[in-house]
Amino acid sequence: MSYIIDRRLNAKNKSTVNRQRFLRRYRAHIKKAVSEAVGRRSIKDMDKGEQIGIPTRDISEPQLHHGQGGRQTRVLPGNDQFISGDKIPRPPGGGGGGGSGEGNASNSGEGMDEFVFQITQEEFLDFMFEDLALPNMVKRQLSGNEEFKTRRAGFSNYGTPGQINIIRSLRSANARRIALTSSKRRQIRALETELEQEQEKDNILKDPNKIEALTSEILSLKNRIKRVPWLDDFDIKYNLHAKYPVPHSKAVMFCLMDVSGSMSQATKDMAKRFFILLYLFLQRNYEHTEVVFIRHHTSAKEVDEEEFFYSRETGGTIVSSALYLMKDILSDRYPLSEWNVYGAQASDGDNWNDDSTTCSKLLIDEIMPKVQYYSYIEITPRQHQALWEEYESVAKTFSDTFAMQQIVDVTDIYPVFRQLFQKRTA
Template sequence: MATLIDRRLDGKNKSAVNRQRFIRRFKSQIKKAVTEAMNGRSITDIDNGEKINIPARDLSEPVFGHGAGGRRETIHPGNKDFIKGDRMARPQGGSGGGTGKGQASNSGEGEDDFVFELSREEFLELFFEDLELPNLVRTQLAKVAEFKSVRAGFSSVGNPSNLDVVRSMRGALARRIAMAAPYSRRLHEAEAELQQVLAATPVDEPRAQALVEEIEHLRARVRAVPFIDTFDLRYVNRTKQPQPSTQAVMFCIMDVSGSMDRARKDLAKRFFTLLYLFLKRNYQKIEVVFIRHHTVAKEVDEQEFFYSRETGGTVVSSALTLMADIAAARYPLSVWNIYAAQASDGDNWHHDSPACKDILLKHIMPFVRYFSYIEITPDRHQSLWEAYEEVREVHPNFAMQQIDGAADIYPVFRELFKRRVS
């Protein structure tokens, strides 16, 4: 019997398997704790881990209880008071000896909640787990084609690590049988004939000697057939097949006009920061187009979108027109899944709101998979909200939500991008 001793040193992630098993087992409690932890976070802390508390009662495991009567053998480690044959008194006050963990006591002893620290990756994975881009469909292949390695039979040449031993031995056996078959057949016939010659009286010595020499020659020819040859080797053949990949673009439109004070701009930045983190984490092949607008719309980079201090009047249609032009020029519908998210305080030049509705109905909504609009205002809705309500009545893939403060960002975000059951 062989004994194998693993002398490899434990790595720093030696508990990774147990950690993932724990997260899967208590996933509902951990997700609840993550949701509660998010309510007290600022947007700058979204990309960090978290220490969460899980009530000790949620960590209980099922156990088997022994009823009254019967005989059973139990091993008590560290026992100094009892030997075999002694009788143990049953605890008074019921079938169990515990008093419960949730009861108050005068001994000052208790059990705290279980504290579990989630890493950054685990925290974001749980937070974004049930979110997705709605109506995301596969279009054409992305610019960078994805390939998947698939089995494609067997090959006579290949990497030694891909050697198929069973297939190779099966081929070697078939080859040995085929090559040795004529000699084996004649060998059996010669052996049978030799037995007959030796059994006859008198023995035909010359014939017997000739048969012995022939038998030795045939056995040598059979043994000369190689057990395995390079011709027998078979390697698992793999080929790369192109896989269809989803290609999407998200337009982020933010109002930076004078009516958007610093607090409202901060809320808009928080929403888009959360959206940007969600997109980059869950979709590898997705492009993000940032558009800032006041009276004039401009495509900007990520740095300018989140940190520029530019301000001015309000003409929302300029941003929608720019989005439609960019989508038509760079993102054809046959290749791209187009999404848009817009944040504004709802303040707009009165005569511009009908123009926004027309642009959405004619040039944007027929081509986008999903359009989400958030209005950051504690006041009553203005003309832009009313115009957008008419768009929502026509297109079910147009979503609207209102944000009053920082506490509304996460619930609204999850409502806009929650996973729909198809």
């Protein structure tokens, strides 16, 4: 049997490199398992890791080996049936089989379970929100306390010891020494030439006093050069860093949920699942995103995250109360010059009398011109009612920024969520 050994160099953290390679190779299996896990999980376990099972047949590695057949001229040790020269019939079939048992049920032999491994919370969320993005996000005017990024901005004569640039400092010191001693070195070269000429004269013509004077002057100049410091405070250069503002896109997401009496507990749980997915997506991918939670029945109220997901308040149904509150909060706290505005609304479609017409008018006249994207999901197995029909007119007017989908059961939540926030190519 032949073995293929991969001797390519890995990074220091070899196990991490191998794990990432494994995750890339079986991405399709993992994404399918993540999609199924989202549907069966409870609300509290939505952001935890997951056990992924891959069928053994999908992770089997190819094996290269020699098959049976060909001319064989050897006799195996321990043989008591054949002698050299006997002809043995070729065994039927082709190459030798090296397969392993599958995990399928059978009445003979043993099988192998599927390969199961654990992905972390980070990896689970990466696969869950892959290729998703808030649509139409643009950079707005910066205001207030902004982020700054430090960049190199040359060199300075002042700084801390940790910012010393050694190469620049040594270069400056060398340049200073050359500048301060160049004239003296020229004088030394001239005096040495004159001393050499004087020493080459005949003994009669030599002037010992002149030779002594030249030697003394050369020695004096060399001592003066030696007294030039090798490194001076003036030579030390420091790396200079400057802060530059980092442009970022601030966004606010309005989450509007119907908690009226027509919404059964199962319907409310599906709405909460959708908004938890949305909340996790925003928290993970957008640092500068604020979330405004609005619950409504006959009246609307802004609440915090805990009350939004776990309160059991109920009542009648007036959907426009949530839209009016969203409009007021938007005008008071989120100027359009600074914020990208998004909205997500979940309801079962029931509404009070003619309030659906008021909702569509509010969206068309007041809200949709100010938002980057608005999504409406209707959680009901029944036929659509007046609210859906009114929202269809909004979708026709704002076809690029308004989207609506229906959810019938829990398994529809994740596919609908991905469809609403799928990353769009420019």
